[in-house]
Amino acid sequence: MATLSTDQRRQEAKQEYDAYVASCPSRKLLDRLSDKWVSLALSALADGPLRYSDIARAVAGVSQKMLTQTLRMMERDGLVSRRVTPTVPVRVDYELTPLGWTLMPLMYAVKEWAEIHVEEVEAARIAYDAAL
Numbered sequence: 001m002a003t004l005s006t007d008q009r010r011q012e013a014k015q016e017y018d019a020y021v022a023s024c025p026s027r028k029l030l031d032r033l034s035d036k037w038v039s040l041a042l043s044a045l046a047d048g049p050l051r052y053s054d055i056a057r058a059v060a061g062v063s064q065k066m067l068t069q070t071l072r073m074m075e076r077d078g079l080v081s082r083r084v085t086p087t088v089p090v091r092v093d094y095e096l097t098p099l100g101w102t103l104m105p106l107m108y109a110v111k112e113w114a115e116i117h118v119e120e121v122e123a124a125r126i127a128y129d130a131a132l
Contacts, residue, residue, distance in 0.1 A: 030048065032077065037062055037070040042107050047078060049095035051125070079103065 019026045032038060037059065044058035056067055069096060074080045079100035080083060085091040096104070 029077070032073060035070070037066055037077075038074060039107055039110065041067070041070055041074065042079065042096070042103060043111055045094060045096045045100070046104050046107070049083075049093045052092050052094065055094060074100070 007025070017026045019030055020025050021027070040059045040062070044055050050058070052071070054060065055071070056064070059067065062070070071080065071082070075082050076126060078097055080094050081097050083093045083095070085093070100118075
């Protein structure tokens with residue numbers, strides 16, 4: 001069996017993760033990252049650690065159940081950490097992990113793009129709907 005060069009190993013690893021392949025685990029990760037609650041919670045946490053109630057206020061419209069599920073998934077994926085302080089009442093803080101911080105340039109860019117181009121998208125939707 002031949003030994004692979006570093007470049008060959010990289011190419012092989014690159015082929016293993018292909019989001020266009022239905023069974024690829026990166027597809028599930030892309031699905032998670034494209035969730036609106038995940039992107040909004042990540043953006044809210046970019047200002048620093050927040051309590052659950054602060055995140056809920058920052059992310060208008062999210063239900064308690066959905067925010068809890070979202071934060072648990074983000075914690076499981078290693079994007080946020082959860083710190084419990086045993087006080088009365090119990091204080092729970094969330095913050096971005098180093099892995100979560102690596103996403104922030106992308107999240108900022110997508111958020112900024114949406115805010116800049118929302119009027120163009122709205123106009124395109126109106127034109128599309130009128131043509132139906």
